Amino acid sequence: xxxxxxxxxxxxxxxxxxxxxxxxxxxxxxxxxxxxxxxxxxxxxxxxxxxxxxxxxxxxxxxxxxxxxxxxxxxxxxxxxxxxxxxxxxxxxxxxxxxxxxxxxxxxxxxxxxxxxxxxxxxxxxxxxxxxxxxxxxxxxxxxxxxxxxxxxxxxxxxxxxxxxxxxxxxxxxxxxxxxxxxxxxxxxxxxxxxxxxxxxxxxxxxxxxxxxxxxxxxxxxxxxxxxxxxxxxxxxxxxxxxxxxxxxxxxx
Numbered sequence: 001x002x003x004x005x006x007x008x009x010x011x012x013x014x015x016x017x018x019x020x021x022x023x024x025x026x027x028x029x030x031x032x033x034x035x036x037x038x039x040x041x042x043x044x045x046x047x048x049x050x051x052x053x054x055x056x057x058x059x060x061x062x063x064x065x066x067x068x069x070x071x072x073x074x075x076x077x078x079x080x081x082x083x084x085x086x087x088x089x090x091x092x093x094x095x096x097x098x099x100x101x102x103x104x105x106x107x108x109x110x111x112x113x114x115x116x117x118x119x120x121x122x123x124x125x126x127x128x129x130x131x132x133x134x135x136x137x138x139x140x141x142x143x144x145x146x147x148x149x150x151x152x153x154x155x156x157x158x159x160x161x162x163x164x165x166x167x168x169x170x171x172x173x174x175x176x177x178x179x180x181x182x183x184x185x186x187x188x189x190x191x192x193x194x195x196x197x198x199x200x201x202x203x204x205x206x207x208x209x210x211x212x213x214x215x216x217x218x219x220x221x222x223x224x225x226x227x228x229x230x231x232x233x234x235x236x237x238x239x240x241x242x243x244x245x246x247x248x249x250x251x252x253x
Contacts, residue, residue: 003072006030008059009117010074011101013051015041023051023071024101025059028114031107032100035061035071046073054093054121055080082125091240092124095253096137098237103145103230116140123205131220131251132205138223139200149226150175151197157181163190171225192218216251224253 011032012024021040026032040047049055051074060072083089100117104110120137123129142148153160155174161167166189168182169175176193177185192215195208199219208216241252 003060003062003070005058005060007077007114008057008061008074009097009114009121010051010053010055010057011097012053013037013040021051023074025061025071026100026104026114026117027059027061027109028111029109030061031109032104033061033069034106035059035069036064037071037074040071049074049076049080052080052083053097054083054125056118056121078122078125080125087240088129088244089124091237091244091252092129092134093121094237094240095134095235096120096124098235099138099227100141102232102235103141110144113141113144116144130205130209131216132199132208134252135196135219135223136199136205138227139196142226143200145230147226147230148200149196149223151193151200152176154178154181163193165190167193169193169222171222171227172229175226188222189215189218191215192222195219196222213251220251220253 006027006029008025008027010023011026013021016022016036019039019041021037023035023037024032025035037047037051040051055076056078057074057076059074062070062072064070083093096117116137120133123133154177156177159178161176161178166187168177168185169188170177170185195211195215196219198207199205238253244252
């Protein structure tokens with residue numbers, strides 16, 4: 001059957017037999033797909049640049065004999081070499097891809113999510129990787145999945161939450177809480193809440209780069225508390241951050 005070409009991001013691969021690879025790819029119009037890349041471990045023509053997680057390109061995909069699709073070829077359209085030359089970039093890319101693979105269901109197309117992942121990958125591969133890039137993507141992913149945190153109204157009753165320097169915030173419960181429902185929930189500084197709102201609305205992460213480290217950590221912890229509540233297991237990519245220099249990995253995950 002004739003193959004169809006589509007923009008794609010490689011999320012994950014694993015061996016499939018002696019020469020093939022199972023490649024999990026994200027596409028804008030078909031969503032997350034499982035594909036079999038025949039002889040991908042040996043082919044220097046159809047997969048000249050390899051099939052590493054985070055690679056962006058054009059995939060030629062065709063129907064196979066069973067439910068598994070065939071990945072006929074993959075042509076990279078963005079530089080990926082910096083990932084292999086820098087542990088920080090490697091950790092960031094691994095996290096973005098594994099998080100997406102873990103939370104996104106198969107065959108649920110979402111062009112907005114695809115664009116958000118491509119933007120995050122470009123930011124951490126093409127520029128200096130910053131933890132705030134991860135935070136903005138986490139929020140975009142949650143939004144696309146219908147899991148955005150409540151940031152201005154109580155996640156339980158919907159009443160508006162005022163701030164006197166801090167607000168009750170419980171990630172697993174869904175966000176900010178009013179006085180009636182906070183029940184000992186941790187407090188989040190209103191400055192951190194404003195920073196999350198800035199990122200969630202599409203504001204530039206660079207605008208927060210000079211914020212105090214304590215504020216950036218509060219933003220990380222709040223968003224991560226939401227993300228972790230939707231994961232079935234800890235991500236393997238977290239181990240890479242433990243190996244980073246303190247200044248590079250402290251605010252990662």
